[in-house]
Amino acid sequence: MDIHIHDVTKSFGKQIAIDRVSFTIHSGEICCLLGPSGSGKTTLIRLMIGALKADEGTVQLGETFMPNMKMLQTIGFMPQNDGLYDDLSAEANLEFFGSIYKLGKTKLQARITDVLALVELTDDRKKLVRHFSGGMKKRLSLAIAILHQPDFLFLDEPTVGIDPLLRRQIWGQFQAIRATGTTIIVSTHVMDEVQECDRAALIYNGRLIAYDTIPHLLGQTDNGRVEELFLIAGRAGGTSHA
Template sequence: MKVSNHSFWERGVDTVEGIIAVQNVSKHFGDHVVINDLSLTMGRPEIFGLLGPSGSGKTTLVKMIAGIDAPSSGTVSVFGEGMPNLKLMGQIGYMAQADALYEELTAKENLEFFASLYGLNQTKRQKRIVEVMEMVSLKSDLKKMVKDYSGGMKRRLSLAIALLHEPKLLILDEPTVGIDPVLRKTIWDKFESLRDNGTAILVTTHVMDEAERCDRLGLIRDGKMIATGEPGQLKRETNSSTIEEAFLFYGGAGHEN
């Protein structure tokens, strides 16, 4: 069940502009403009989905928000601090589109390594390893070599690593690619539970049923944010029955951006 904006206020969550604030950001590589004067804010814990086709700039944007890359112009801040900012890494969980795993190690050894980077003590480390692997249904594969994991299992392990240190902000780039529909639903149920308990989640997706489960969406095309709003709002404003139809409307040649 989707949580209304009103319920966030009732729980007294701080609604400053400081979870994520992207202001007039552009990013170019040589003459190629990837992000063009884009702005977005997240002021309270929610699931904010970035929806757009391949090459629209979603991954470049989340890398800048995660502090992995810097904008060519404009500003990016997280929790009121300018990014990149190493001291915020302990508050951010980042899952890249490409799995960054040590294939010659077991899943448990990968988790142990990343837990040590996050500074988790031994007791906390073991507890969280079990919790996150249960969350992604991989507990029975803890001692398996990562090179023997399927593509979908690697995505789930990458998600478990991003969750290890209980970050305040989760940044997830196409987290469910290659994961079967039943498990994908379970993972999204967990995202909603995390959101309800105060974790802010920024997720990129091209899956329409996932977009429907987001509290708000940002529609990106050619490096520009062409619309933002709740899924139902975007459909109502465009007289659309699906998010895909709404996206096509906002990106259409006849629509004023």
């Protein structure tokens, strides 16, 4: 199922957070929402998952217009600040979120084993989360987001504050999840991470300044660095050309 974002605008008071953005994320791809802090990446994710309603325009997950409660079963979401219960063990966190999706006891236990193996936390499953390192928390947060095998996985700045080695490891895990057919939408302000994606949407001041495959995007620059596209957009005032 593709994600269709059509002429979406969202304001908070007088501030326009998303300004007439349109593009389509293709099923089974990793789409990177790239932009500096405060550019509107998180707002765009929140519009896609239905946490916000667009002032104008529409967001569709497949054929369904968002926000829609029924679609939450098909969405996996990893918030920026982990969203974990520190006073529970990794396993208890997974069991709690898993129980909401009504996976059934046997299937839930099997999934917990699978996702813990994927994020390499099997040996730490009984540990309280408050004793976890930052990287372990990120990986557990990812495990929760994919526990119910969602069609769409939204990751809001998943690699913020973690070292390059762990970042590489986590991107490896994203690729493994994508291989199962899940469409992944990742927001990031780390320009290098764009290389890991199939397509990237470049967001600047709430506007979409470019959306294309990575080779095509880099082909538009002189030095092969994606930052240049932001500099060009900055000089032009951030026009939208989806």
